Amino acid sequence: MVRHDPQGHMRILREWVVRLWGTLTRRRLEDDLKEELRLHAELAVEEARRRGLAPDAAARTAAVAAGSQMHAMDALRDQRGLPWLDALGRDVRFAWRQIRRNPVFSLIAIATLALGIGVNTAMFSAVDAVLIRPLPYADAGDLVMVWDDNSRVGDSDRFFSTPAEWSEWRRHNTVFTDMAASQPGDAALSGDGEPEELPARKVTGNFWSVLGARPLLGRVFTEEEDARGNRVVVISHGLWLRRFGAAPDAVGRTITLNDKPYEVVGVMPREFYFMPARDIDVWMPTSFPPEMLRHWGWHDVHIVARLKPSVTIEQAGEEMAALSLRLSAENLMMPRSAAVTPLREELAGKTYTSLIVLLAATAAVLLIACVNLANLLMARGTSRRREITVRAAIGAGRRRLITQFLIESLVLSALGALAGLVIAVPVMRFLETLVPETMAAVRLTLDWRMLAFCAAVALAAALTFGLVPAVSGSRIALHEGLRDGGRGSSGPRSHRFQHSLIVLETALAVALLAVGGLLLQTFQHLRQLDLGIRGDRVLTLVTPLFRYPEFDRRVAFVNAQLEQIRAVPGVVSAGAISRVPLTVNDQATFYRLASQTRAEARDQVALSRVVTSGYFPTLGAQLREGRFFGTSDRYSDAPAAIVNESFADRHFPGRSPLGERFQFGTFGPKAYWYTIVGVAKEIRDRGVAEELRPTIYRVHEQADQSWDQPSGIVIRTSVEPAAIVAAVRHAIWSVDKNQPVARVQTIDDIVTRQLSVPSQNTMLLGAFALLALLLASLGLYGVLSYAVTQRTNEIGVRMALGADSADIMHVFTRRGLALTLAGLGVGAAVALIAARLMTTLFYGFRPDYLLAAGTASLLLLAVATLACAIPARRASRIDPLIALQHE
Amino acid sequence: MSNREPSKTDVLQGTLDLMVLQTLDTLGALHGYAIAARLEQVSNGALQLNMGTLYPALMRLEQRGLLRGAWGTTEANRKARFYALTAAGRRQLAKEKQAWDRMAGIIQALLHGPA
Structure with missing residues (x-):
């Protein structure tokens, strides 16, 4: 058909809108449609009669008309709404009924999912804020920091560079478009009111162009001003609000810093911050004195540089190392190397690793929750076999059944996600404090990114725990027919699946527990560290x-x-x-x-x-x-x-x-x-x-x-x-x-603040690990006790053939423990790898891996033994007579 | 699930739409049975529409805004749903007629050589 007119498309769109509306409201009621068709049929019969057909022929015509009436009704219903949407709605309503029919199962499922999804969403919001969201610089991906690399002398690899190095590197390198330096600065503000020490940073004139940062008001200072030693400053948004009451004419005013007059030339926007702290209020020119640019021993500058297009960070690292070795050799120093690191990594610092570790931990918790649900659904699929068989018998195809099962999982997951959002918010409040001091403080919120993430996690979770049970549940219908009996196993295939689930969740739980143990050891070590001083009742302050x-x-x-x-x-x-x-x-x-x-x-x-x-x-x-x-x-x-x-x-x-x-x-x-x-x-x-x-x-x-x-x-x-x-x-x-008198604090304050990050890491990971332990033990218990119910018949046969209760107990315990041990092995290996990847979180301490993994394994083994023993004991007490009749 | 019939129905639907629109344009508002009767009459009984084809088509045309349906009474004083062309329906009819003529011309030329 020749259809290229926009109007035609509009009409079809209109049809779909009407049909969508029809689905939602059932516009044009059934009776209305039936009435119309009835009239048609009546007229047809009358017509037939009028043509003088024999009464039986007329009756036949009427019957055909009535038959086609039913058929037409179906066609009309389809045309009225969107049939697939209708079907979906039916499935959702059906799923909802199923969920309400098993309130205990559903509540457990929704609660576990809510925990898993909620914590993951909150965790992701922190990861998003620290590691994903754009930094307040132009093309921040090209920004790197350059450090002295003193690893050869056994010091830590990275060291502040010197102004001399900045100047020489800037002149000789070929990998950066430009390099800027920043140095600690003092800015004691005086004039009106009590003198105040402002957090300040001296920066080179090209600092702004390297970062691609623009002021909110006024301008930034230039390289010429820096070189000439002009007294100009750029101030933070916070200081502008606080000291200048956000006055538009703040730019151009003169303030007294360190007893000297400085002209305020610009105000930075609220989002701007840079290393080493988010609270810098004043940026002033470095105006390096010439002797400082010749001094190769004064290590106190941060160097930030912008990679040339098409230069990779690895290439830059190689060139800078070579350049530094050459220049330092020429300048009477022992050759020393240089290191280039991504700016984002420097800003995130240790938080980078801890966020990744915590996100992995929450993902593991969610995975364990999914594994449990998969197990429960498998079990339920078997017990629902009669219902499934009936539905298959009245014409539900395999695909239809799988869709139906998956929709049940999706509805559960969606409910879990909704509840999870409620959990996520308080967790976010806690996570906000994890954002490192080098970065802007954030308020973590449930924005559309978080909602999208939450929805994606819920969908993934539903597929993870719903797919295999759905497929295996639909398979029941294929080979079981209406043969009676809720007993028997659903075949070795689903056993193998359930067994691998147990191994998986045991492994995850033990890995989390072991890693949590490592962090706990580290934290205890940090807390008990001998600081070398008596820190109680010591006040500190700074007098520039x-x-x-x-x-x-x-x-x-x-x-x-x-x-x-x-x-x-x-x-x-x-x-x-x-x-x-x-x-x-x-x-x-x-x-x-x-x-x-x-x-x-x-x-x-x-x-x-x-x-x-x-x-x-x-x-x-x-x-x-x-x-x-x-x-x-x-x-x-x-x-x-x-x-x-x-x-x-x-x-x-x-x-x-x-x-x-x-x-x-x-x-x-x-x-x-x-x-x-x-x-x-x-x-x-x-x-x-x-x-x-x-x-x-x-x-x-x-x-x-x-x-x-x-x-x-x-x-x-x-x-x-x-x-x-x-x-x-x-x-x-x-x-x-x-x-000026500044930064008044006690030693105890400082210690508490410094321990807050490792203590938060430990607490969070510990909480996730315990959650994992709880879920895994529940899962283990669920699967084993279900196995007992499933195999009651077999147990009866065995006992009738002479097995005593000890034998039965033995069989069941052994199965469960073998699976647990396999899981422990895998988990211990995972923990070992994880420990390698997170060494920065150990603060140079070497926590005892064997102790952590051993304790975690023992704990899990104890729980698993209990989880096995209870169902096994139940199995061993079964009366063979009853068991043989068990269906 | 339905609505996934092969394309044959599409073609039929297209022509059926055209026939319905033309009928209503010629005779004014009609109820479903009258439309079917008219088409049967015009085709000398070759076109016998069953309800399952006719009524969904009417509903579809209504959903697209080409027809408007309303309850009224027949000459025999029966309650019936009458369908009338809307302005959009009339425009659509003109356009489809044109397209049909062109297509018919092409087929004619193809089968019997240019006139």
């Missing part, structure tokens, strides 16, 4: 020292403010350090022992800390040997140093390093030779869960050759630390009323 650039004035000010702090009632002692302990601070510098040649020394770094003599006693640190700093350590060209145990063990294993000398930071003729006067026991000052690194402490009176400034204050109190915060501030301001 930009107002005291001259060494002598700085030393005097620090000592004076500490003296005032010590005078505050409730303060036991006070000290200062260049960075507050337990916060990540990786400034590291090169050093050379007197016994080393320059070549030997070129590749080694140690963390640098500058402290006051009160620091160690205040924290309650311990000495291994030697002494701490004291008042005798005055300014001198032969300064003293304290090293930590990692340092001592690296160079002086088994002997005392006291009296040994080294140069630090610079190796020239004017560089000091430091003498080791003490070895401090390890202090975990990089963070609770971080590895220890060799560390060198210098006392601030002797640290004029260091850029480290003792701006972190630690105060031990005899009262609740919070009670004296105001008094401490005033003590500081009594020395300098413009001194």
